[in-house]
Amino acid sequence: AQTVTQSQPEMSVQEAETVTLSCTYDTSESDYYLFWYKQPPSRQMILVIRQEAYKQQNATENRFSVNFQKAAKSFSLKISDSQLGDAAMYFCAYKASGTYKYIFGTGTRLKVLA
């Protein structure tokens, strides 16, 4: 069965600094998608960035980028120039191609220090 592991329950970063959140997953599939979602306190979960497994190039969205290591089954999220508004729970998620089930990790709470 597929699993997603986020080994860092909580992380802190100084404003304007860079932080990396870790995510590993286990699957026997070769075609799948990976996502990072952000859930601010008392607000809706929104997509931060996503990666197709067949793409070798790492996805980037402004200050957010991923380090996708397919062989290692690792999918980390790097946040550059951290802002106070980045404080939230971050969830890593996996979805195999041709299925409808998203597998989520337990989340990492990110604190941004002023």
Added chain:
Amino acid sequence: ETGVTQTPRHLVMGMTNKKSLKCEQHLGHNAMYWYKQSAKKPLELMFVYNFKEQTENNSVPSRFSPECPNSSHLFLHLHTLQPEDSALYLCASSPRIYFQETQYFGPGTRLLVL
């Protein structure tokens, strides 16, 4: 943040009560989902609907009863719940279920069962 709405935002109920959670999406999506979010646990997929038809019932106890009258509305009827059912219940939607589209989440209903 108005693409997927959920009501009520907070709900306190006794174990003998009957209540319903409502979800509405204004995105023209065809798939809708119910998730249970408990602290320090991965999001737990409960039900999936595709074009109003239930696709997944992830071994959810019968005290949770979903209803999807159309592709825009999703309900979760609750009766004789247990204290361990206290959690954040999230609704999500996506254009289709078998592809790589992003899920759009509602703000959730925080449920407390006394």
